[in-house]
């Protein structure tokens with residue numbers, strides 16, 4: 001059944017305090033909760049029954065103010081337990097029995113590698129006990145944990161440890177108290193045999209915070225990076241947002257089985273091992289960066305999410321969009337800002353644009369949902385972050401900070417809405433965001449058509465900007481958006497001074513060579529005066545808005561931007577647009593049975609890039625990488641997966657051939673034997689070196705293969721080793737089987753490395769990969785109950801291996817539907833996420849559409865579909 005934002009009403013009851021006692025056992029665990037309940041004075045009805053959420057629970061006993069209720073006093077239907085005729089204020093005591101060891105959904109209380117842990121966001125708490133499981137019900141929690149001391153020496157929950165005690169029969173107990181009222185989704189519990197890495201952080205106001213990272217003993221050597229990232233994040237949030245930590249203890253726990261990346265439970269963050277553990281031998285540069293980003297993200301939630309939380313789940317982007325914006329600015333400050341921006345934009349333009357154009361498109365504040373777990377999406381997170389970034393752009397950094405101070409101040413301890421966030425920004429800045437609010441309510445990616453005309457006589461340059469937005473499910477008409485469009489005009493010798501004939505409507509940057517245009521109308525004209533030469537416009541600088549931009553650039557104009565734009569994003573984007581032109585030419589050439597030969601100007605520009613040692617190596621690497629097949633699938637319609645793949649590969653091979661000497665020289669230049677560090681300079685150098693190697697491998701000659709084999713065998717870091725393995729696996733090298741075998745033998749005791757081993761094979765572009773993947777499903781190291789393994793093998797194959805997933809016989813689609821049907825029973829969240837590639841069926845050629853649809857129909861026909869899978873599959877088959 002569908003839930004609507006418009007049906008929101010305040011809770012009928014409030015819970016002033018929550019006391020939980022967990023008796024954790026091998027056969028079953030007992031939960032006893034004592035809730036101090038009272039009627040909400042703001043509720044519409046003052047005699048409504050008490051309705052508690054609960055699911056998959058065994059109810060042992062229920063009493064009110066010490067009196068046991070008999071069966072006639074309560075009733076149950078679906079996820080609701082109703083008790084009529086309750087007093088205005090009372091104590092409810094409830095006992096439930098759970099079997100965490102059988103909980104494969106990884107939601108609620110479950111076991112992972114012998115340890116008890118919890119995941120309650122969004123609605124997992126109702127799998128622990130009957131409760132008002134909604135984020136606007138906030139309560140002070142006291143938690144008693146009782147368990148066997150030798151099996152579970154570490155017992156953790158939120159807040160401060162107030163008591164520990166040894167009981168009879170080798171049982172022990174701890175009691176935790178969290179002074180901050182919080183919604184149930186932020187509750188957490190951990191019990192296990194865990195080793196710990198400890199450090200300290202001194203806040204600006206002088207509070208000394210104990211920082212602890214709990215991991216499996218064998219992972220103690222992989223915690224340094226997370227600890228450093230945590231301390232950097234704590235310092236950064238003080239410096240940039242004036243936000244300090246508020247308790248004396250901050251715990252992180254790593255668990256193997258986790259549906260998402262991590263969870264910001266108050267003072268007890270629980271992490272997927274993949275987002276906390278890192279060391280050079282086992283973790284790639286991207287892995288190090290992910291750890292830094294996720295540690296910061298969860299830490300930042302302490303303010304943007306915990307101190308100020310969401311009123312209801314339609315407001316999810318209030319905490320997630322804002323927190324992603326905060327963590328991306330942090331990562332940008334810690335590393336290379338342009339590279340971070342390009343990576344974020346790439347994710348947005350592939351995954352998020354695809355979501356916004358597909359059957360599950362939703363605004364960053366959705367109007368309705370069936371299953372909230374399906375809305376932890378790139379739209380809520382990444383587009384949500386872009387919306388906050390646009391507010392930052394429109395206000396400027398100082399007013400934005402005033403706005404965030406006001407927001408945190410005004411709403412500390414409250415559960416609020418996206419509207420409250422925007423209001424605080426408006427009130428603090430005096431800037432009108434009325435029209436800007438459409439970004440919260442309208443789905444779909446706006447399109448900007450821009451054209452430019454130079455008038456030599458009048459010495460003016462005119463930009464005409466038209467905006468539109470395609471219809472999305474349930475939304476056919478869209479009001480125009482308020483779009484901040486950052487622009488510069490590039491002349492022969494650099495950026496021109498900008499002077500708008502109607503300057504009032506626009507924001508000026510400190511140096512007058514860049515402006516942010518306020519695009520608010522369906523069609524708008526901006527005239528720049530005193531322009532002495534015909535310029536090349538640099539548009540959407542820094543990707544100032546999450547839109548698709550069309551400007552009919554000539555090749556020469558793009559080359560000028562690629563060579564000289566001062567905006568790193570636009571410079572990179574120009575290289576991508578040139579690459580796109582070449583790929584389109586290659587598609588035409590191949591279709592006509594001709595050879596693929598890239599434009600000589602384009603080849604020269606690439607040669608120049610390879611020789612340019614003054615440019616950031618990471619930028620060179622990014623600019624040399626052609627637009628991905630995923631991005632091309634967003635641009636070229638209908639998507640002929642195989643045609644695109646072959647054209648792109650042919651172009652890559654032609655570039656490798658034309659520039660083989662340059663790639664070799666670049667490779668040698670990037671080699672280094674300095675000690676590994678995951679810093680921006682080294683990451684850049686490895687990225688360029690491996691980009692060069694990937695091109696050289698396309699030559700398919702003994703020399704290149706030898707280079708890859710040498711790199712594979714001699715690297716002491718996983719970045720270089722895995723890159724070499726990837727290229728070998730995708731080549732004809734005889735050595736690849738041996739390399740894979742040796743890799744497995746060396747790393748079989750490191751699950752996170754074995755995930756990478758699965759993934760490399762699942763992503764192999766060569767024919768026959770589906771059979772390899774199917775074979776690996778019965779490999780002893782594969783475990784369908786572990787989401788990381790499922791993502792590494794099934795997820796990577798279906799989501800990141802276009803040519804093989806879209807096999808013309810439909811076997812890839814059938815494989816995915818089979819896995820979804822299987823996982824639907826054990827872990828619905830993972831099942832529905834895995835299904836996403838099939839839901840994009842409308843993009844592809846008619847033959848593929850038909851095969852994909854029939855697999856979706858087969859999934860839909862399963863009589864026991866979870867709400868998660870049902871929502872995704874049914875919406876994907878609906879017309880819109």
Ligand code: ARG
Nearest residue numbers: 121122259260262263264373
């Ligand atoms: N709030 C978490 C984060 O973004 C993710 C929520 C996890 N949700 C889940 N259903 N597993 O950091």
Ligand code: ZN
Nearest residue numbers: 297301320323
């Ligand atoms: Zn988050």
